[in-house]
Amino acid sequence: MHGRVKVRTSEEQQLLKQKEQQKKLIAYRLGMKQILQSRKPDSYDPECLGICAQLLIINPDIYTLWNYRKEVVLLEIKTSNKDEDGEEKLCTFLENELKLTEQCLLANPKSYSSWHHRYWVLVHHPKANWKKEFDLCTKYLSMDDRNFHCWDYRRLILNKVGISLEDEIKFSTDRININFSNYSSWHYRSTILNQENLHDELKLVQNALFTDPADSSAWFYLRWVLSHSNVLKEDKEELLGSLEQLLELEPNCKWIVIAKCWLMKNIYENTDNSIQNQVNCYTRLKELDKMREGYYLDCQKTVVDDSETKE
Missing domain, CATH: 1.20.58 (Methane Monooxygenase Hydroxylase; Chain G, domain 1)
Structure with missing residues (x-):
């Protein structure tokens, strides 16, 4: 009717889109x-x-x-x-x-x-101008701190600029404190960190865990920290106690139970009490994470088999 704007149907829109894509494809091939x-x-x-x-x-x-x-x-x-x-x-x-x-x-x-x-x-x-590049990375990361391509690029030019590791660790800490759910920043931190004293790292990651127990990024970083021999046994035991408290607040969080398994095996090796606690944890995980029930069953069997072999 007169005075009304014609609205294209979805079919017409699809045909127009296909024609535009065809034009771009032809131009691309010619180029x-x-x-x-x-x-x-x-x-x-x-x-x-x-x-x-x-x-x-x-x-x-x-x-x-x-x-x-x-x-x-x-x-x-x-x-x-x-x-x-x-x-x-x-x-x-x-x-x-x-x-x-x-x-x-x-x-x-x-x-x-x-x-x-x-x-x-x-x-x-x-x-x-490496300093300009470094500032550009900071700008990009302020817009999207999950851009791991930019984090990798920043690590490449770190030595070119002469920024101290202390300053860079502080920058990483600031980005993590803004957003704990940041795999890229946690990973970047693991590539530049001095691993002589990881006490402060445990405190930082523990703060992230208590802030958002359901977020997996900090849990993966925790496992990386615990993989180093420089972590003191008393720090691990203190963390295990903190996880027990957190589990009371978040009884259905699988990540807490998984971390307990890591710690118990790491601290107590294969004592009878530790083995039974790990078996109990994997039993609980089978309830909390049905999709991976078979995996936890295998883990449970491995714990028992390893203890019997060492006996």
Whole structure:
């Protein structure tokens, strides 16, 4: 009727979407064909380099195109060694490469290829600004502290900047205190931590456990801490007592029961009391976590079999 806006049906919308996708696919194939045909060991086509950038901004995970750009960068480095002002031109070229990776990371902040290319470019940059890169990581992590690609990148450039491990551990602690449910930050912490004294680590992770017992990230980090021989027996015993208190508050939390098994085996080895307590824990876990009932049954049998073997 007159005066009414026509609303497309879902079928029409689907057809339009398919047509758009088809156009993009054709453009992508043409672009890739042109780039690959122009690929030479001793020169490159600037127009194809521009097409390559457009394709990567749309989809930054085409590693073939990043490899093409690396070949071009190496050609630029070779050329710069022959010119008087070659270094200045090279720096400008490489800065444009870094800008491209920034655009790609805006499209997909978790693109392996984009982060890898950015680091590779900086390694070949005659005047790399590593401090700026470090600040960029801090900015990205303030927006999304679960971006493990950025955490890994930060670890790569840590030694380039000269930041002390103490400062970096403090940064990690601040991010964890903001969000305990952060596998990436916990993992990053495990890669930089001085493992001589883990007393404070147990306190930190215990705080996270009591804040949100159902969150698995801190429990996994706890297991990593307990795997080190530097953890004192009295600290483990104190933690076991704390878990008993937490279990009274959260009787249906499987993670508490699992951690009790870790600790009892770690502290008391295969004493009769410890074996029976572990068997009881696995019996409880079979009730709490039906999906893994068979796994807990196997664990239970292993505890009993190991004790009989040692006898």
